[in-house]
Amino acid sequence: MSGKDEAELSRLLRAAIAGDEKAYADFLHRIAALIRGFVRRKIVQGGVDPEDVVQETLLAIHLKRHSWRQEAPVLPWVYAIARFKLIDAFRRRGRRIEIDVDDIAETFAEPETETVSERDVNRALDGLPPAQRSVVSSVSVEGRSIGETAAKFGITETAVRVSLHRGLAAIAKRFGRQ
């Protein structure tokens, strides 16, 4: 993590905000790795899955990218969001433990739950209205482009974009409410 990193990441995010998808993918991959390192260092005892925090942070970075001032360094902005989401994850977890002791017991009984499919983002995805859910799944899990997704469901690309954006915003919103 150096000044060079900082300059490169700022450049990528600026290009992304201007509409460069490739720069954005590059930015997100690099940021995800940094956040993963940060979160893993911070979570010493169990209870919170680091990857959940990584995903929630990426989602927040995406939905709040208009809060980044383009001439300001990007890494302090990224880490401030990561820290906020990490604290949020612990707070939610704490609340859950207080309320549902039985749920936790069941979780211990089933070692299978610590799998990819049990991610918080995934659970939130399951709660979406069907149209949004199928569009988000198509673009993410199934890896289709906007155009391919539009063709698959027989809707316009604009409709795909709207559903995708609303779906992502709804997923992020669910974390705040849990």
Next chain:
Amino acid sequence: MRTEDLIKALDADISSKAMPLRSAWWMAAGAAVVIAALVFWMTIGPRPDIMIAMHTMRFMSKFVFTIVLAVTAFALIRALSTPGASTARAMAWMAAAPLLVAVAVALELFMVPEALWGTRMIGSNMMICMSFIPLIGLGPLAIFLWMLRYGAPTRPVLAGAVAGLLAGGLAATFYAAHCFDDSPLFVATWYTIAIAALALLGALGGRLFVRW
């Protein structure tokens, strides 16, 4: 969902546009001023002798306090709604308005005989002051809380309280044009209580409403 898959979805959504937070704050400030002005003119309006009052130091000093409060709170709330932005300097500037009021109070105590201190402080308008500053500030506070949701405050309760101070400074600037009590002793007491009520409401709003 794997993180890799999530990144695909985020990447595909890069074309979704949102107004930069900084521009949005200026628009929100403009809208808040318009709403406060409308409520002010439709309810109490300025005092009839305002042209004469404008020649007195005491009357004009009220606007210095309230405008300084609004300007410093506006700078702080913009920093608070931006993750990673440094807030130390904006936080220190928040002392400016209270310090100015304190100096004015000291001068007033020095100039006015002790027997009049009580009457000056109680004034004639305290109930109107304590109801209309919050009333004029309510619309702006709602706008500022909504802006905090649009932004990304990592300290939502503090940011909400500052939204209340900002709404209070703005509302008090309008209210000051109506109020006949120009003594710093009155301002330091009743304006403070009214603005603190908005700050408290803002903190509550930040706690309950500002989630992201």
